[in-house]
Amino acid sequence: MTDKQTEMTTMDKVNQSLARRYRAERRFRAYGMAAILFGLACLVVLFTDIIGKGHSAFLQTYVAMEITYDSDVLELSDPSDSNAVARADFQGLVKQSLRDTFSDVSGRRDKRALYALISNGAGFALRDRLANDPSLLNRSETVWLLADDDVDTYVKSRDDEGGAFTGRLNEKQIAWVEQLIADNAVEKRFNTTLFTAGDSREPEQAGILGAMMGSLFTLLVTIALSFPIGVAAAVYLEEYAPKNRFTDFIEVNINNLAAVPSIIFGLLGLAIFIGFFEMHRSIPLVGGLVLTLMTLPTIIISSRAAIKAVPPSIRDAAYGLGASKMQVVMHHVLPLAMPGMLTGAIIGFAQALGETAPLLMIGMVAFIVDIPGGVSDPATALPVQIFLWSDSPERAFVERTSAAIMVLLAFLISMNTLAIWLRKRLERRW
Incomplete structure (x- = not known):
């Protein structure tokens, strides 16, 4: 070859x-x-x-009713007396209006079915109207009242290809609803109740405001505690702590804590904050403390990585100009590492915002109707609210569960977007 x-x-x-x-x-x-x-x-x-x-949860069905604020039906003579107004039978006005609209309905069972077309919370709306305008007593007006969740589901599903979902509505109720639709007395409007009300047993009256405020207070406690403690721990470990077996042991445990399931932190909070310190259950303060324990490892790890990314030449130049250790850290290292710290912290807070398991362990799964006004008021959180609604049998809660998930995802996407924007805005290149 x-x-x-x-x-x-x-x-x-x-x-x-x-x-x-x-x-x-x-x-x-x-x-x-x-x-x-x-x-x-x-x-x-x-x-x-x-x-x-x-x-579809962002729309709600309303029914136009001719309401007469009859003092005899209300058993009310002085509309300026707030206590008398609170005791008045405003739901009786709704029933009277329904009987006037469908005068051919007779029999106790049929009347009960007729009354079920309107939400049992409609009386509270009428009470507020009369309280704001006492001159309405013994006068009539057309009021758009909240429909029952079964009526709402039926109206929303009428245009579906699979046919209307009748649910628990019987044939007579469907006929009454169709008559109201034919009279242009049924209308779908933006569901403000979803964003202005707390939880309720009735789907049409349920809202996420209470859960959103609970999540806000819980997150504020988490931010106020975890960020300064996490940054201080990262600065100490990177700039001051000697390299020995003890600090190596701390670093290993911090990395291990970042991988611990969140429910373990819930058990820890249950044992320490509620069991030992006897703090109240189902309050944002305890939830914030538990989530602080959960997010601290993430913040410490990301903050240490940001501090390590600062070039040693920055420190050497500062020392060469006579700066002290404190001045080097506070005036040079921290400002340059802050974008990475903020990014890691926001990602940790976003993770805390979506947590459910640790909050379940400390009792924030309770049914809370009132809107919390502070960190010591009973509250639930938005992920827990989603968990509660997903277990409800009514079909109307299915759409509200998905709507609450959409709101939660919007918050999480916004927080991650903010983290990316801060990193791009504040980062410096050498």
Whole structure:
């Protein structure tokens, strides 16, 4: 075999080897793209399902009723007396209006079915109207009242291809609803109750404001405690702590705590804050303390990584100009590391905002109707509210569960977007 033939044989082997490597690289890139596309497809399916189920919760059905504020029905003579107004039978006005609208309805059972078309909270709306305008007594006006959740579900599903969902409505109730629709007395409006009310046993009266305020107070406690403690711990471990077995033990345990399931922190909070310190259950203060324990490892790790990213030349230049250790850390290291610290902290807070398990352990799963006014008031959180609604049998709670998930996702996406914006806005390049 000549040298030229030998050289050709070697080149062929090299080309074949390169071709195999290029094919393997293309396959690897194709696998990566397929994985990304599969993840995006799953995400699209998830969001489509949530939005498809939850978008209707932002609308609510109202029924126009001619209400006469009859003093005899109300058993009220002085509308300026707040105590008398509070005791008046405003739901009786709704029943009287329904009987006047459907005068052919007779029998106790049929009347009970007729009264069920309007939410049992409509009387409170009429009470507020009369309290704000006492001159309405013994006068009539047309008022749009909140429909019952079964009526709301039926009206929203009338245009669906699968047909209207009748649910618990009987044939007579459906006929009455259709008559109201034909009279243009039924209307779908933006559901302000969803954002202005607390939890309720009745789906049409249930809102997420109480859960949102509970999450806000809990998150404020978490931010106020975890960020300064986490940053201080990171500064100490990176700038002051000697490298020995004790600090190595601390670092290992911090990294291990970041991987501990969140429910363990809930058990810890139950044992320490409620069991030992005897703090009240189901309050944002305890929830914030528990979430502080959970987010501290994440903040410490991200803050230490940000401090390590500061070039040593910055420290050396500051020392060369006569700065003390404290001045170097406070005037140079912390300002340069702050973008990374804020990014890690916001991601940790977003994780805390979406946690459910530790809050369940400390009793924030309670049914809370009132809107909390501070960190010591009984409250629940938005993820826990979603958990409670998802276990409710009424179909109207299904759409409200999805709507609450959409609101929670909006908050989480906003917090992550803020983290990215802060990193881009504040980071410096050397």
